[in-house]
Amino acid sequence: MLSANREVKKAVEAYWTDKITADELTKAASEVKKYNWTNLKAKGVDFIPSGDFTLYDHVLDHSAAFNVIPARYTGFNLSPLDVYFAMGRGRQAGGVDVPASEMKKWFDSNYHYVVPELSEATEFKLNFNKAVEEYNEAKAEGVITRPVVLGPISYLVLAKADRNASAGFKPISLLEKILPIYKQLLTELKASGAEWVQVDEPVLVMDVAAGLAKEYATAYSALAPLSPKIILATYYGRLDSNLEYAAKLPVAGLHIDLDREPGQLDATVTAAKAAGLVLSLGFVSGRNVWKNDFLTSVKLGQKAVSELGQSQVIVATSSSLLHIPVTLESEKKLTAEQKDWFSFALEKASEVATLAAILSGSQDARVSASLEANKKSIEARRKFEATSDDAVRKRVAAITDADIHRKSLFPKRMEAQRSLDLPKFPTTTIGSFPQTKEIRSARLKLGKGEITTEQYEEFIKKEIELVVRFQEKVGLDLLVHGEPERNDMVQYFGEQLNGFVFTQNAWVQSYGSRYVRPPIIVSDVSRTSPMTVKWSSYAQSLTKKPMKGMLTGPVTILNWSFPRADISKELQSRQLALALRDEVVDLEKAGIRAIQVDEPAIREGLPLRRVDWDNYLRWAVDTFKLATAGVTDATQTHSHFCYSDFNDIFPSIQRLDADVISIEASKSDMKLLAAFKEFGYSNEIGPGVYDIHSPRVPSVQEIKDRIASMLGLIPDNMLFINPDCGLKTRGWKETEAALANVVAAAKWARQTYA
Ligand code: MET
Numbered sequence: 001m002l003s004a005n006r007e008v009k010k011a012v013e014a015y016w017t018d019k020i021t022a023d024e025l026t027k028a029a030s031e032v033k034k035y036n037w038t039n040l041k042a043k044g045v046d047f048i049p050s051g052d053f054t055l056y057d058h059v060l061d062h063s064a065a066f067n068v069i070p071a072r073y074t075g076f077n078l079s080p081l082d083v084y085f086a087m088g089r090g091r092q093a094g095g096v097d098v099p100a101s102e103m104k105k106w107f108d109s110n111y112h113y114v115v116p117e118l119s120e121a122t123e124f125k126l127n128f129n130k131a132v133e134e135y136n137e138a139k140a141e142g143v144i145t146r147p148v149v150l151g152p153i154s155y156l157v158l159a160k161a162d163r164n165a166s167a168g169f170k171p172i173s174l175l176e177k178i179l180p181i182y183k184q185l186l187t188e189l190k191a192s193g194a195e196w197v198q199v200d201e202p203v204l205v206m207d208v209a210a211g212l213a214k215e216y217a218t219a220y221s222a223l224a225p226l227s228p229k230i231i232l233a234t235y236y237g238r239l240d241s242n243l244e245y246a247a248k249l250p251v252a253g254l255h256i257d258l259d260r261e262p263g264q265l266d267a268t269v270t271a272a273k274a275a276g277l278v279l280s281l282g283f284v285s286g287r288n289v290w291k292n293d294f295l296t297s298v299k300l301g302q303k304a305v306s307e308l309g310q311s312q313v314i315v316a317t318s319s320s321l322l323h324i325p326v327t328l329e330s331e332k333k334l335t336a337e338q339k340d341w342f343s344f345a346l347e348k349a350s351e352v353a354t355l356a357a358i359l360s361g362s363q364d365a366r367v368s369a370s371l372e373a374n375k376k377s378i379e380a381r382r383k384f385e386a387t388s389d390d391a392v393r394k395r396v397a398a399i400t401d402a403d404i405h406r407k408s409l410f411p412k413r414m415e416a417q418r419s420l421d422l423p424k425f426p427t428t429t430i431g432s433f434p435q436t437k438e439i440r441s442a443r444l445k446l447g448k449g450e451i452t453t454e455q456y457e458e459f460i461k462k463e464i465e466l467v468v469r470f471q472e473k474v475g476l477d478l479l480v481h482g483e484p485e486r487n488d489m490v491q492y493f494g495e496q497l498n499g500f501v502f503t504q505n506a507w508v509q510s511y512g513s514r515y516v517r518p519p520i521i522v523s524d525v526s527r528t529s530p531m532t533v534k535w536s537s538y539a540q541s542l543t544k545k546p547m548k549g550m551l552t553g554p555v556t557i558l559n560w561s562f563p564r565a566d567i568s569k570e571l572q573s574r575q576l577a578l579a580l581r582d583e584v585v586d587l588e589k590a591g592i593r594a595i596q597v598d599e600p601a602i603r604e605g606l607p608l609r610r611v612d613w614d615n616y617l618r619w620a621v622d623t624f625k626l627a628t629a630g631v632t633d634a635t636q637t638h639s640h641f642c643y644s645d646f647n648d649i650f651p652s653i654q655r656l657d658a659d660v661i662s663i664e665a666s667k668s669d670m671k672l673l674a675a676f677k678e679f680g681y682s683n684e685i686g687p688g689v690y691d692i693h694s695p696r697v698p699s700v701q702e703i704k705d706r707i708a709s710m711l712g713l714i715p716d717n718m719l720f721i722n723p724d725c726g727l728k729t730r731g732w733k734e735t736e737a738a739l740a741n742v743v744a745a746a747k748w749a750r751q752t753y754a
């Protein structure tokens with residue numbers, strides 16, 4: 001569970017800027033843990049997790065504990081805490097200059113974990129035992145918990161080979177080497193008195209697990225005898241054929257996700273019965289904010305209870321509550337009707353407790369009152385869902401194949417786009433410039449009514465002018481307005497579209513200390529008026545250089561919102577695409593000749609099972625094309641992707657048919673580009689030349705080297721030069737220095753590859 005008011009983010013950032021000490025940070029962390037434990041207890045939850053608290057990322061916590069610390073972070077005399085943060089976010093201070101580790105999407109979510117780096121030479125060592133420490137810490141607060149540990153197989157599968165590993169090295173080959181660490185961890189945990197431990201093995205819902213039966217058997221037969229009772233937790237998907245061996249592992253219980261995959265209940269009940277396992281039923285969604293429908297859950301739950309007996313059934317949330325804001329109680333602006341549709345983490349905890357009580361046959365008046373109240377809420381929501389925006393529905397129904405294709409093929413468009421007059425190796429940025437304290441404070445003041453809209457807009461105009469003048473001065477070619485008016489790349493659009501509701505405090509972690517506040521889609525989506533045209537045309541009016549318009553794509557808006565649960569994502573994405581298509585066309589009409597539609601989240605929406613991929617990719621690609629295909633040949637469409645490994649959806653990236661794409665490549669060691677080589681890519685492309693997720697400034701030489709290696713794979717008339725993502729999280733100082741180096745490297749490239 002996260003912290004109710006982003007206390008962890010605030011404390012961590014205060015520590016980074018030397019405003020608080022390490023001890024004060026630890027104290028702030030303890031407060032948050034205590035709040036969460038005592039509140040979960042008060043809600044009536046029996047199995048309260050511990051050990052899942054993190055200052056940055058829970059996978060990184062395991063790496064730090066297991067001494068999986070790449071050599072580049074050691075030898076600087078940093079405290080363990082500073083080494084930990086250096087691995088997470090890089091460090092450039094006091095003579096230390098080291099980039100952050102690679103981050104990757106956590107399964108199909110918008111959370112990013114820090115990828116462990118392993119090789120044959122890795123020597124594991126248990127530096128500290130977080131499970132024990134937090135178990136004891138909670139106990140001291142009067143709360144008995146069920147510690148959570150990421151299981152050995154999932155940890156290894158989520159890791160990557162480090163630079164010293166020999167070719168073909170697979171992290172999973174280290175299983176025998178890592179097991180002693182897990183043995184030690186679990187033995188100590190048992191000695192500290194923990195009765196249960198939750199060992200997370202989400203990899204069990206992935207296809208790769210089909211080939212890991214032997215590894216799972218080896219691991220759990222080694223661990224179970226010396227461990228507290230193990231509940232093996234799977235989530236985000238279905239076990240499918242992996243159930244057969246998973247249920248036979250020598251563990252005490254199995255947890256399944258019934259929010260995503262209710263269809264797996266019957267088979268799991270049968271398998272659990274045969275194996276004598278406790279079954280933990282994840283009814284209550286850990287991924288979405290809608291209220292649980294008690295009647296449906298109870299029906300399913302009773303099936304399990306009648307087969308297994310009450311003592312063998314646990315009710316739970318589908319996954320951890322990492323993806324859900326903490327409590328509805330801090331929402332003062334939602335209407336009573338809206339509030340009644342949702343449950344956040346603490347409310348979900350109550351749902352779990354109530355469902356468990358109902359399933360155990362409780363006659364408590366409070367329980368039946370909760371059941372009645374739930375029935376009413378669900379009925380009210382169903383009524384609301386029955387209403388729809390007919391204009392939107394009709395327009396979606398009328399979409400034709402022609403709507404998703406540009407007028408001409410790329411070569412002809414590329415010709416037409418010469419009118420943009422860009423040099424060889426055009427330099428550009430991904431959109432946002434530093435979101436400074438001043439910008440955030442102006443937005444805050446506007447929200448509080450301390451300044452007028454006019455004053456705010458004047459302020460934004462000045463910011464835009466600053467960004468434009470800077471880009472001209474430093475010598476960038478394709479400019480951006482800097483996105484100072486945007487609180488967040490999804491929220492900004494959601495707030496202007498019909499069909500969304502917004503929270504005041506529903507923050508969820510994206511990575512490290514980055515949090516986002518996903519909007520909630522509650523009804524049909526449409527656009528009332530232009531959303532970005534005013535700012536983009538103002539920016540264009542300031543300069544002769546081309547200005548790139550900047551939109552967030554339909555698939556990303558959808559994937560970074562809490563979607564409706566009553567209609568398909570595909571339909572929701574089409575509604576969004578039509579709204580964005582109108583915006584794209586309006587930008588073109590206003591004289592904007594390059595328009596970027598960001599789709600950083602397209603990869604993370606990919607289903608976890610391969611059999612489900614084609615269907616998703618079909619609609620996701622068509623949705624993007626529907627949003628962008630309304631312009632003439634001369635308008636250059638861009639798209640941007642980041643964070644993920646895109647190799648496996650490569651043909652779909654091509655099928656998007658954007659004129660230019662920019663893509664993160666700096667952290668994943670150019671392996672993406674190898675895919676470009678392998679599959680071929682016909683349009684223009686700007687692989688990121690440096691990592692913006694860290695404050696460190698890349699040297700000109702580093703950037704030249706990147707460009708040179710890219711040119712081994714990409715024709716020189718197709719290469720754009722840009723950072724790997726937006727600059728909003730950066731300060732101005734490093735931004736100025738980094739972009740000056742980018743421009744210098746581009747100049748060098750123009751001479752060298754003339
Ligand atoms: C996470 S992708 C961000 C793209 C956006 N245009 C930006 O620069 O901030």
Ligand SMILES: [Zn+2]
Pocket residue numbers: 430600640641642643724725726
């Ligand atoms: Zn990005």
